[in-house]
Amino acid sequence: MAVNKKILITGGAGFIGVNSANAFAKSGWRVCILDNLSRKGAQLNLDWLMERVEIEFKQVDIRNADEVSSVFKNYQPDVVLHLAAQVAVTTSVVNPREDFEINAAGTLNVLEALRLECPETFFINASTNKVYGKMEDLGVVERNGRYEYADLMSGVSEIRSLDFHSPYG
Ligand SMILES: NC(=O)c1ccc[n+]([C@@H]2O[C@H](COP(=O)([O-])OP(=O)(O)OC[C@H]3O[C@@H](n4cnc5c(N)ncnc54)[C@H](O)[C@@H]3O)[C@@H](O)[C@H]2O)c1
Known part of the structure; x- marks a missing residue:
């Protein structure tokens, strides 16, 4: 059971995130979730998860490059699962700037944190x-x-x- 590997899940308090975190933790992985809890229900998801498994949680917005970098530097994950996103097509039409800042620039912040702080880490991106x-x-x-x-x-x-x-x- 002891896998002794670390996964960092951005957007880990979301739908795919909590279910992935639960599965990885139950398989013996150490799990760290990075999420700004902006999504309605994210806190409830996190509460559900923390009742079941032990995880670390960092409340960070991926638009904040310095904070993202600091989490990556300190945690040194073996794998990053990148799920943090603005996920609604409709919202992206109403507010394209916010969509771009989270989904494009926020993802660049995550990639830069990887490149500079833990370049050997595997990166998995959820596209659409x-x-x-x-x-x-x-x-x-x-x-x-x-x-x-x-x-x-x-x-x-x-x-x-x-x-x-x-x-x-
Ligand atoms: N669920 C699906 O069927 C589906 C289908 C296609 C693609 N995807 C993609 O998979 C990924 C995850 O989807 P999901 O369904 O779990 O979405 P979700 O909305 O349930 O989870 C996204 C999480 O990201 C967090 N988040 C949003 N903005 C953030 C920010 N600026 N900084 C930090 N955290 C932030 C939210 O609080 C939320 O917990 C997304 O990229 C989505 O586009 C999902």
Whole structure:
């Protein structure tokens, strides 16, 4: 059980974040969550998680490069799972500057912290199918209780052309 590895999850108080944190902690990883708790329900997610497993929590906004850097420098993770984001297409249309500052510049802050403070660390980024636009040429089917692209059993290939339809994309 003792894995003795450390994972740092940005946006770790979100939907994917708490479930990932729970799974990693139960598998013996040390887990640190970095989140600004801006998402409604994030504190409740964190409370749920902390009742189940032991984790560290840093309340940091990824727009603050110095604070992000300091967490990376001190924690020295083996893996970073980057999930912190503004996640709504609609919000990105209403406030494209905030979307850019969090999703683009905030991600650059995370990458710079990695490059300068722990360059050997593995980096996993959660992207979105919104980078491929409307994807109208692909059929969607329901299989085993989940929606999937009819002919893409392994998901969307990275060679598919990008097609941005919103600031979020
Ligand atoms: N859930 C999905 O089905 C899905 C689908 C496609 C892509 N994604 C991507 O996966 C990632 C995580 O998605 P999710 O569904 O868990 O979202 P979520 O909104 O539940 O979690 C995002 C977390 O990021 C935090 N956050 C937001 N802005 C921040 C900032 N400036 N600094 C620090 N923390 C901040 C929020 O408080 C929240 O806890 C996102 O990049 C999202 O675009 C998710």
